Amino acid sequence: MAAPLTPKQGGPSSAVWGRAEQQDFRSRVRGTLIGAALGDALGAPLAELSLEEVRAAHGPQGLTDLAPAYGRRGAVTAATQQALFTVDGLIRAQVRRDTGAWHPPTDVHRAYLRWAATQRDWGPDERRKEDGWLAREEWLYSRRGPSRDCLLGLGNDVMGTLDKPKNVAAAGSAAAARSAPFGLLVGWEPQLVFQLAAECAVQTHGAPAAYLCAGAYAVVVHGLARGESLDGAVQRVLVLLAARPGHQPVTDALKHALGAVRQGMPSAARVDELVGDGLAEGVLAVAVYCALVxxxxxxxxxxxxxxxxxxxxxxxxxxxxxxxxxxxxxLPPGWVTELEGRPTVLELADDFAMEMTQGPALHSPAASSPGWLARYPRA
Known part of the structure; x- marks a missing residue:
């Protein structure tokens, strides 16, 4: 496996990517987005069930295959919807950079507002060319259990910031669940990935543990996308967390997850104990533990x-x-074929990989591909 490039802060598009590095990066981008969507779809039928109810419905081993949710197998929730708009926002930030404007949190926030429109509109408005292609995907215009915090935080155009976060008591995991794409900015330094994910998390989730979990999760993905081990990526996150006010619940949860790995065979009871009250730090702990074991x-x-x-x-x-x-x-091919919206996820993943590896060939201050700007308008 080729070692991914790690260009400077300006981003991967400023580097020369070899063919092997491009293919490896594309596979990891696709793997991250499809993998997250598969996990989302697998868990969707179990939302709000206790462990006892899960076993009563699916047997003593629990759920072991995709099951119907929202009227079909492989249906995704708002977590996947928002992750896709995160990718859209990150691509748009790169495109808008040609104009001299460079503030990715703003572009991601605008993307989240486009997602919020899918939750209240009947369908896409073809007249709004500035929305780009993703907002015209009709299958996204369906409510799939969006959290109240996300709907409230994106209920107006005001953008939350670290100084003035939205929903200061929101401690759930929805912000972290949409944050994997930040980790795919492999040309950025880890602390910048952390910062960006946290700044975008506070647009809906203002509790420190919630936005720190989003930043921590993004940095773990970042390490994996750059070829690091999972344990090594988590250790890096623990160092970054130590300098952040309010980090202790997140730090403790990650250490708890690492400690649980050494406590014998994995079990649903251990996972249930790690998730605790279902807040962001418990969700992150479960994800790390299960990926390790x-x-x-x-x-x-x-x-x-x-x-x-x-x-x-x-x-x-x-x-x-x-x-x-x-x-x-x-990834399990049988599950992948049943995943709702799979063509959209793959198309967006390939666009992201293309932008990050070949962006200057697609657009620049001097000349740009009209087709690319139609997909990702600068407006």
Whole structure:
């Protein structure tokens, strides 16, 4: 496996990528986004069920295969919807950089507002060319259990910041569940990835543990996308967390997850204990633990969703980690074929990989591809 490039802060598009590096990066981008969506879809039928209810519905082993949710197998939730708009916002930030404007949190916030429109509109407005292609995907115009914090935080155009976060008491995992794409900015330094993910998390989740979990998760994905081990990526996160006010719940949860690995065979009871009250730090702990102890991707994802907490979130986070670690081809093919919106996810993943590796060939201050700007308008 080729070692991914690690260009300077300006981003991967400023580097020369070899063919092998491009292929490896594309596989990890696809793996991350599809893996997160698969985990989300696997956990969706178990949302709001206790462990006892999960076993009563699916047997003593719990859920071991995709099951119907929202009227079909492989249906995704708001976690995947928002992750896709995160990618859209990051691409748009790169495109808008040609104009001299460079503030990715603003572009991601605008993307989240486009997602919020899908939750209240009947369908896409073809007249709004500035929305780009993703906002015209009709299948996204469906409410799939969005958290109240996300709907409230994006209920107006005001953008939350670290100084003035939205929903200061919001401590859930929805912000972390959409944050894997930040980790795919492999040309950025880890502390900048952390900062960006946290700045975008506070647009809906203002509790320190919630936005620090988003930053921590993004940095773990970042390490995996750059070819690091999962344990090494977590150790890096613990160092970065130590300098952040309010980090202790997140630090303790990650250390708890690492300690649990050494406590014998994995079990649903141990996962249920790690998830605790289902807040962001518990969800992150479960994702890391299951990615570490899973015998393979399928086993890791099943372990991640069979508990009494927010199964779609733990599945999404664990799937993003496993996809970034192993790449697209390691994902269970039978599940991938049933995944709702798979063509959209793959198209967006390939656009992101293209932008990050070949951006200057697609657009510049002097000349740009009209087709690319139609997909990702600068407006």
């Amino acid at each position: 899973g015998e393979d991707i399928r086993h890791g994802l099943c372990l991640a969703v069979n508990h009494g907490g927010p199964s779609e979130a733990t599945g999404a986070l664990c799937g993003g980690l496993l996809g970034a670690l192993h790449g697209e081809t390691a």
